[in-house]
Amino acid sequence: MSHGEIAHHHVWSPSARCPVAGAAEEEPLTEDAFRGVFRTHPAGVAIITAMGERQPVGFTATSLASVSSAPALLSFGVGRNASSWATVCAAEYVAVHLLAHDQQELASTFARSGANRFAPPTRWSAGPHGVPLLDGVPAAMVCRKVYDLPAGDHTVVIAQPIRAYQGRQARPLVYLDGHYGSVSR
Template identity: 60%
Template sequence: MTATPDVAAPRLATDDLLRSVFRRHAAGVAVITASGAAGPAGFTATSLTSVSARPPLLSFGIGTGSSSWPAVLAAEYVGVHVLGEHQEELAATFARSGADRFAAPTAWRKGPHGVPLLDGILAWLVCRVVGRVPAGDHRIVLAEVLTGDPSGTGGPLLYHRGGYTGLRD
């Protein structure tokens, strides 16, 4: 069922309106990691976007109130992990406030440039941060891809209507 826009009675722009609309937008799920002064840091992101092929650039958003923000702010390099449809619990762990995200059962290792890399994911990249752009209570981080591996198997994990799902054929 599709909605016909009601231009006669639009809702005012609020954070609730934005969230309500974006709950209907299916987004891929990624985990962003960085080495921080207090150890590895990371968070779940649905804002990962390819920006440019030449040079290879991507972006993601992070809230300045996030516990991972200090590590991402100071990091020269970040890890980007595309999650598979079997990794709902991993996505939930990295989205959970106050969780020890790198404790068992999370499997990870130090990758190039000391970036924490998660094991068993669909694909990963190590990137050099080239910019942090203010955007309200968030920052949009621009990063240049340096290396990675797209060889994981399975379908992508998606976030839609407030929950995780996979693609359905």
């Protein structure tokens, strides 16, 4: 294995879990209470894409996070009820696109159930390993998936970026309290 590569079996194991001190038998937050707390937390907006056997799939994500810089790893969640879930979980490679403040309609298209997400006006092309790359985004990464972790009604995907693309400079698109917005730099 070369420097910077990750072996699938070294990414996560039950023995790698952090110990939980004094884990009491307490009731977890309700779904409404949990969502209420996170409505006050701004999240960056990304679109995750993958190529299926017959067509590309994609979805809007606000769960994108940097996990490690050495080696570079990121994570995102995909709902198990999402139309793209099976394809994303089966894919070896995915693309992660960071959106600009003026790409709210693109984010909404990829968040809308039943939408033809890759039809015009969406512009895209096949990138490395066939992953769909969206045109006009500030940044995108092609990533090799290294681990899928079932977590509640979602699957958490850990992926290693293998190629990065820098596009235009723009303020980022964020999601807060059920609405898209932006932040100043």
